Amino acid sequence: MAVPTLRQLEYLVTVVDTGSFTRAAERLHVTQPALSHQMRALESTVGGPLLERLPRSVRLTPMGRAVLPHARAALAEAERLHRAARRTAGLEEGELEVAVIYSVSLGILPPVLRAWRRRHPGVRIRLREYPHADRLQAAMAAGRADLAIGPEPAGWEGPIRELGVEEFAIVLPADDPLADRPTGTLALTDLADRAWVHYAPDNGLADLLDHVCAQAGFHPQAAIRAEQTSAAPLLAAAGLGPALVPANIVSPHFDGILLRPDPPIRRTLVAYTRTRPDPITAAFADLLARQARVNPPGFPATATALDRKDADASADPQRG
Amino acid sequence: MAVPTLRQLEYLVTVVDTGSFTRAAERLHVTQPALSHQMRALESTVGGPLLERLPRSVRLTPMGRAVLPHARAALAEAERLHRAARRTAGLEEGELEVAVIYSVSLGILPPVLRAWRRRHPGVRIRLREYPHADRLQAAMAAGRADLAIGPEPAGWEGPIRELGVEEFAIVLPADDPLADRPTGTLALTDLADRAWVHYAPDNGLADLLDHVCAQAGFHPQAAIRAEQTSAAPLLAAAGLGPALVPANIVSPHFDGILLRPDPPIRRTLVAYTRTRPDPITAAFADLLARQARVNPPGFPATATALDRKDADASADPQRG
DNA sequence: GAACCGCCATGAGCGAATTTTATCGCAGCG
DNA sequence: CGCTGCGATAAAATTCGCTCATGGCGGTTC
Numbered sequence: 001m002a003v004p005t006l007r008q009l010e011y012l013v014t015v016v017d018t019g020s021f022t023r024a025a026e027r028l029h030v031t032q033p034a035l036s037h038q039m040r041a042l043e044s045t046v047g048g049p050l051l052e053r054l055p056r057s058v059r060l061t062p063m064g065r066a067v068l069p070h071a072r073a074a075l076a077e078a079e080r081l082h083r084a085a086r087r088t089a090g091l092e093e094g095e096l097e098v099a100v101i102y103s104v105s106l107g108i109l110p111p112v113l114r115a116w117r118r119r120h121p122g123v124r125i126r127l128r129e130y131p132h133a134d135r136l137q138a139a140m141a142a143g144r145a146d147l148a149i150g151p152e153p154a155g156w157e158g159p160i161r162e163l164g165v166e167e168f169a170i171v172l173p174a175d176d177p178l179a180d181r182p183t184g185t186l187a188l189t190d191l192a193d194r195a196w197v198h199y200a201p202d203n204g205l206a207d208l209l210d211h212v213c214a215q216a217g218f219h220p221q222a223a224i225r226a227e228q229t230s231a232a233p234l235l236a237a238a239g240l241g242p243a244l245v246p247a248n249i250v251s252p253h254f255d256g257i258l259l260r261p262d263p264p265i266r267r268t269l270v271a272y273t274r275t276r277p278d279p280i281t282a283a284f285a286d287l288l289a290r291q292a293r294v295n296p297p298g299f300p301a302t303a304t305a306l307d308r309k310d311a312d313a314s315a316d317p318q319r320g
Numbered sequence: 321m322a323v324p325t326l327r328q329l330e331y332l333v334t335v336v337d338t339g340s341f342t343r344a345a346e347r348l349h350v351t352q353p354a355l356s357h358q359m360r361a362l363e364s365t366v367g368g369p370l371l372e373r374l375p376r377s378v379r380l381t382p383m384g385r386a387v388l389p390h391a392r393a394a395l396a397e398a399e400r401l402h403r404a405a406r407r408t409a410g411l412e413e414g415e416l417e418v419a420v421i422y423s424v425s426l427g428i429l430p431p432v433l434r435a436w437r438r439r440h441p442g443v444r445i446r447l448r449e450y451p452h453a454d455r456l457q458a459a460m461a462a463g464r465a466d467l468a469i470g471p472e473p474a475g476w477e478g479p480i481r482e483l484g485v486e487e488f489a490i491v492l493p494a495d496d497p498l499a500d501r502p503t504g505t506l507a508l509t510d511l512a513d514r515a516w517v518h519y520a521p522d523n524g525l526a527d528l529l530d531h532v533c534a535q536a537g538f539h540p541q542a543a544i545r546a547e548q549t550s551a552a553p554l555l556a557a558a559g560l561g562p563a564l565v566p567a568n569i570v571s572p573h574f575d576g577i578l579l580r581p582d583p584p585i586r587r588t589l590v591a592y593t594r595t596r597p598d599p600i601t602a603a604f605a606d607l608l609a610r611q612a613r614v615n616p617p618g619f620p621a622t623a624t625a626l627d628r629k630d631a632d633a634s635a636d637p638q639r640g
Numbered sequence: 641g642a643a644c645c646g647c648c649a650t651g652a653g654c655g656a657a658t659t660t661t662a663t664c665g666c667a668g669c670g
Numbered sequence: 671c672g673c674t675g676c677g678a679t680a681a682a683a684t685t686c687g688c689t690c691a692t693g694g695c696g697g698t699t700c
Contacts, residue, residue: 002327003326003327003330003395003398003402004326004398004401005325005326005327006323006324006325006326006394007323007325007687009398009401010323020646020647020648021647021648021649022646022647022648030687030688030689031688031689031690032647032648032649033648033649033650033651033688033689033690033691034687034688034689035648036648036649036650037649037650037687037688038687038688040649041686041687046401046402046405047405047406047409048405048408048409048598048599049598052463052594052595053647053648053649054462054463054594055646055647055695055696055697056646056647056696056697057462057463058648059463061466061598062408062414062415062416062443062466062598062600062601063405063408063409063414063598063600065414065415066404066405066407066408066413066414066415067401067404067405067408070397070398070400070401070404071401073397073400074326074394074397074398074401077390077393077394077397078323078324078329078390078394080390080393081324081329081366081387081390081391081394082323082366084386084387084390085366085367085368085383085386085387086367087386088368088382088383088386088387089367089368089383093386094382094383094385094386095382095385095386096382123382142374143372143374143377143379146381146382274372274374275372278368278369278381278382278383279368279383280382280383281382340676340677341676341677341678342675342676342677350658350659350660351659351660351661352676352677352678353659353660353661353662353677353678353679353680354658354659354660355677356677356678356679357657357658357659358658358659360678361657361658373676373677373678375666375667375668375675375676376667376668376675376676
């Protein structure tokens, strides 16, 4: 009356294949009465006899003939299920959902994704981008991704793995009077009276810019509010005003000038999960921690060492 | 470590669909701890976590995502299995294997098959023809068909249903000196010195012809031995010699002469099964018993009343 | 033809797995 | 700060599935 058991279906096909209860029983490593019982139970759930017991063989009834292919199909599906599970455990396939703040998908992530794709071509990555660290954290807490990459989340309870300290740069056009500082550094207060290339309100960098300027003692005027983070350095280089951007999102062939703020502006980038990460997530987090160059050694140059030889270290769970 | 249970898979998809263990449990009419246990058991069989338990919902792990479609597929297959079983019980679909002797597939069967097909278009009939009643009976005993149609099997133990008495006719060419008997009958001895259209050795009619001729006191000479039963009347009409054929296999537009042997030669046709027939077989046997005109009323005319209005009588099991 | 053998069914008993009942822990919320 | 919803856990009861032992039935063999 209820659903059959996969094992009952397995019993059925084995009986049919061997043509005998006894042989099927020994192939299945059970005793023959167990098989008889299960077959009878199966016949009662489907509502009619499936096998005709002949003196020296068995034969399918019409109902048995109708049912058998579906039994095989269900078993094959269960087998596929098992294989799929093993494949995800072996990182051969799967789908990983990664949530990031904007700057990550512009800066550190692309080379990592490229390396990941080369190593695990079967594991698809679905990327979800958030403009603000708080929204990223909220989405992650609500379970919208397997792994989050962004600033250190406040009060997070799950495992957190540090990726590095992201450094911010001030972008000026090449012809700006302040552009050729011999030290390569610049105090924010030197730009207190400029109109800035600001960010749209929901972009986390808007808050960050407001915050650091407030610490420097002024409130930044906005010449424009960029919706897209990546537009900010371009707009700044075009002369709309200074911009504060993560140094790692600027292309190597960028024609603006990058100056290091004095004092430096930094934020730590981390990868975090809600719980102990599963194998795929752990592997991705590992790769991320090993390969992500949050800041290029020779700031402001942005060449990240993506093609570094990597050792397949074990994916030990992080804190948590 | 072993195969999962279909119910476990059902639990999984219900949890995913409802987004909650508790809601899934009530939808499945089990308590929530039972569901928790089963999910844990399933996770241990597939070798890793499938669900991530969030405060107010659940979320699939990558392995869960990989596994879920197969779980759904397996369940769908089980559902199809159940439906297929119900459909065979309702005679909506199925496959019936019928074994017959040659003359049946030439004579009484085609109109019955037509009627069956009209009534149960989903139930395919597979036909197996045997040249000899003994071979038919042996094949049936060995389980090569669901239903056998032929002469009464000797010492048969399963259910037998009588279909009628098949009458044999002597075929002569229209210009034969013996053809226009006013009585329409003819004694076999009148043909004792003719060369007959005989049958191939493995054809049961060969034995039958030899037998009835021996009873009439002579041994029939063979002008030819027909492999195909249906060829015999044609050869006889062409003048090769007299033939003895079941009256019902001769086409209405036949241009030979059919004479009733005196004394008549008859054999009973029956349908028989090994065991109490399943619904489909029983329904076919019913139709057969109701519709098969073993001999047309006006022998030797061969018009069978195939299009007779049929009442859907109940399919009570036969003797046995 | 009598004993034997292979094959499946049946019944009893047992151990394991599943479910239920009861309870705890925890997080979110008013 | 207690309440509520949700899932995990523990223990007990029930069900389920398996094995062991046995029986019936054909078919085969000597």
